[in-house]
Amino acid sequence: MLATWRDTFEIALKEIGDISGFTVFDAGPEGYASRVLAQRIGDGQIIGVNMWLDFYKAVRKMVGAKLMQKLVLIYDDMKQMNYIKDCFFDLVVSYETMVSIERRTPGSTLPILHQFYRILKQNGRFLAVENFPLNEVKPIDEAQELQIKSLKILNKLVPIKVHYNAPQLSKMLRQVGFENINWKMVSKGDRVSSNSVIREINGLKSLVNEIIKKQKEREEYLNEIQEIDKQVKRTGLRTPPYYALYARKIS
Ligand SMILES: C[S@@+](CC[C@H](N)C(=O)[O-])C[C@H]1O[C@@H](n2cnc3c(N)ncnc32)[C@H](O)[C@@H]1O
Numbered sequence: 001m002l003a004t005w006r007d008t009f010e011i012a013l014k015e016i017g018d019i020s021g022f023t024v025f026d027a028g029p030e031g032y033a034s035r036v037l038a039q040r041i042g043d044g045q046i047i048g049v050n051m052w053l054d055f056y057k058a059v060r061k062m063v064g065a066k067l068m069q070k071l072v073l074i075y076d077d078m079k080q081m082n083y084i085k086d087c088f089f090d091l092v093v094s095y096e097t098m099v100s101i102e103r104r105t106p107g108s109t110l111p112i113l114h115q116f117y118r119i120l121k122q123n124g125r126f127l128a129v130e131n132f133p134l135n136e137v138k139p140i141d142e143a144q145e146l147q148i149k150s151l152k153i154l155n156k157l158v159p160i161k162v163h164y165n166a167p168q169l170s171k172m173l174r175q176v177g178f179e180n181i182n183w184k185m186v187s188k189g190d191r192v193s194s195n196s197v198i199r200e201i202n203g204l205k206s207l208v209n210e211i212i213k214k215q216k217e218r219e220e221y222l223n224e225i226q227e228i229d230k231q232v233k234r235t236g237l238r239t240p241p242y243y244a245l246y247a248r249k250i251s
Contacts, residue, residue, distance in 0.1 A: 002191035002238065009036055009095060011186045012129045012244035020044065022090040025119060026071075027078060027112075028097035030055060031062025033129075037093065038067040047089075049074045049081055051104065077105060078112045084119050092116045094128040098169060103160045110172055117176045117249055126178060126247040129186065131240040133163035142231070143238035144189045150204060150228050151240070153221065157207050166243045178247035186244045192237035200237070201229050 013019075013036065020042035026034050029048035037046055048059065048071060056073055063071065074081070078101070094116075101108050116126055134152065139145040164172070166183040173181050192200070204225050212218040 003187045003189075004193075005032060005190050005239075006036065008187040008190050008242050009033060009129055012127060012242075013037075013040070015244070015246060016091065016125055016127060019091060023047070023088065025049075025084075025089045025092040025116070027092060027094040027116070028052075028100055029059050029071075029073065031059040033093050033095035034059055034071060035063045035067065038063055038070045041070060044070070044090075045072065046070055047072045047074065047084070049076050049078050051075065051077045077108075078115060079105060079108045081115055081119075084115075086118050087121045087124075088119050090121060090124050092120055092124070092126045094126075094130070096130060098128055098130050099160065099163050102162050102164070103158055106161055109162075109164060109169075110176070113172055113176045113178075117178060120249040122249060122251065124249045126173065126245075126249075128169065128245040129242055130166075130169075130245070131242055133165050134240060136165060137240045140188055141238060142235040143191075144240065146228055146232055146235060147189075147192065147237045147239055150200065150225070150237075153204060153224065154207070157204075157211050157221075166245050169245055170247075173245075173247045177249065177251075179250045180248040181246070183243050183245040185241055187239075187242040189238040189241050192239060194236075197232055197237050201225060201232070 019040050022041050022044040024037050024041060024046045026046050026048035028050050034046060034048060059073060060068055101112055134148055137148060139148055170181045208218055208221040212221055
């Protein structure tokens with residue numbers, strides 16, 4: 001059976017061990033990681049920072065009213081969160097956020113990793129669960145091939161200069177002071193739910209309509225997306241593979 005996002009996140013989280021009572025920083029929350037973390041921290045707390053205007057609604061929908069009580073959400077750029085105390089968190093979690101940092105705020109990866117290091121307690125852990133960069137992925141089936149096609153369209157619409165892979169991120173983590181750095185593959189690619197497929201295809205179409213001004217070019221994009229949509233109905237979508245990257249702040 002194909003892995004779901006939750007299987008993959010849980011496999012990655014397992015190596016961290018028991019997180020009950022933890023104070024967790026959720027980097028760029030949209031609700032997926034928040035939900036699993038909120039279910040695991042007992043009377044702990046989660047603080048999440050995101051610069052997407054609608055993120056509160058998305059998180060609330062995923063997490064539900066009851067578990068929301070464990071979350072504090074701040075609308076901001078993670079590069080500037082100097083109001084968060086040094087040595088405050090037991091764990092920093094980035095689920096699919098590192099690539100988004102370079103898309104939304106190019107050049108911010110290193111300063112944000114500095115922030116993560118600063119806000120972690122001594123012995124605090126960092127966990128990133130991220131996709132492999134597209135140029136490193138050899139699709140294992142049609143569903144993954146289609147997802148890669150649609151991500152390539154997204155990359156053309158909202159260009160991303162750099163997608164760091166695990167060894168590159170490890171090097172940057174070392175540079176900011178992290179130790180005990182290691183990574184492993186945790187999924188060959190997750191099944192994308194049918195709701196997410198619809199959201200993704202519709203999202204791509206509206207991006208094209210918003211960004212591409214020339215009618216002919218717009219039609220070409222929309223035809224390409226239509227073609228993907230047709231095939232997806234038969235095969236579904238599968239994400240690129242994921243790696244989990246671990247690091248610790250020792251001193
Ligand atoms: C794909 S989502 C990550 C999914 C999310 N971690 C979850 O568990 O549901 C990436 C998020 O990172 C946010 N983001 C990107 N750069 C950011 C930055 N510099 N500061 C704060 N949020 C950022 C984006 O707004 C986006 O909502």
